[in-house]
Amino acid sequence: MQPDAAIILQIRGLHAFYGESHALHGIDLQVHEGELVTLLGRNGAGKSTTLKCIMGAIPRRLGSIRLRDREVVAAPSDRIARLGAAWCPEHRGIFSSLTVEENLLLPPVIARGGLSVEEIYTLFPNLAERRRSQGTRLSGGEQQMLAIGRILRTGARLLLLDEPTEGLAPVIVQKIGDAIRQLKTRGYTILLVEQNFRFAAGIADRHYVMEDGLVVDHVLAADIGTATDRLHEYLAV
Ligand SMILES: Nc1ncnc2c1ncn2[C@@H]1O[C@H](COP(=O)(O)OP(=O)(O)OP(=O)(O)O)[C@@H](O)[C@H]1O
Numbered sequence: 001m002q003p004d005a006a007i008i009l010q011i012r013g014l015h016a017f018y019g020e021s022h023a024l025h026g027i028d029l030q031v032h033e034g035e036l037v038t039l040l041g042r043n044g045a046g047k048s049t050t051l052k053c054i055m056g057a058i059p060r061r062l063g064s065i066r067l068r069d070r071e072v073v074a075a076p077s078d079r080i081a082r083l084g085a086a087w088c089p090e091h092r093g094i095f096s097s098l099t100v101e102e103n104l105l106l107p108p109v110i111a112r113g114g115l116s117v118e119e120i121y122t123l124f125p126n127l128a129e130r131r132r133s134q135g136t137r138l139s140g141g142e143q144q145m146l147a148i149g150r151i152l153r154t155g156a157r158l159l160l161l162d163e164p165t166e167g168l169a170p171v172i173v174q175k176i177g178d179a180i181r182q183l184k185t186r187g188y189t190i191l192l193v194e195q196n197f198r199f200a201a202g203i204a205d206r207h208y209v210m211e212d213g214l215v216v217d218h219v220l221a222a223d224i225g226t227a228t229d230r231l232h233e234y235l236a237v
């Protein structure tokens with residue numbers, strides 16, 4: 001990250017509700033252009049809810065979410081997408097009746113500068129081999145690669161990735177990690193939800209820790225060595 005990089009995402013005092021249930025209790029965080037920042041935390045901490053709020057996918061949210069200089073806490077999802085944010089959800093959302101290539105071509109392009117299908121295949125060679133395969137026939141790792149690849153065509157520059165390594169074998173986790181590193185090199189801004197601390201520690205610039213709907217800690221990559229015990233405690237089940 002450049003020292004004077006612009007703030008792409010700024011969240012202040014964010015609350016979120018599922019019906020009567022209060023899931024986020026006033027969180028603050030920010031991400032600069034070109035940064036790779038993680039949200040760590042146990043099951044139910046509020047990590048996915050935070051990403052859903054940014055994408056406008058939770059009906060009741062209060063506080064402030066700014067994308068560059070736009071306030072979007074009350075904005076509909078399509079406007080947030082047009083401002084350059086893209087979400088790769090926990091459930092991956094692959095269309096099982098479509099082929100890999102059809103899945104890649106589905107999301108609308110919102111801005112210039114997105115990757116071409118061939119560039120996505122270069123990033124994820126496994127997908128190139130499977131381009132004519134149906135979504136149902138993909139392994140978990142291939143589905144994850146497709147879910148990430150699909151948002152790269154749209155021209156979005158802020159990527160919200162929800163547990164991309166969950167349930168995947170170490171060799172696939174490594175491939176996903178390599179791809180995320182390449183995306184950072186290409187200047188993408190990435191907010192990554194993870195429970196795999198080793199994976200997160202290997203690629204991120206900074207980490208926020210969430211617990212019970214709050215951000216309870218913040219660790220820079222350079223300080224990770226001294227914070228390891230503390231982080232293990234937060235993440236232990
Ligand atoms: N659709 C929903 N309806 C009601 N409550 C929900 C819903 N989704 C999540 N919650 C609740 O909101 C809180 C935060 O959940 P969230 O999914 O954001 O956690 P998380 O940190 O992503 O956890 P995980 O690691 O299990 O994915 C939890 O208490 C959860 O039970």
Ligand SMILES: [Mg+2]
Pocket residue numbers: 047048049090162
């Ligand atoms: Mg989650």
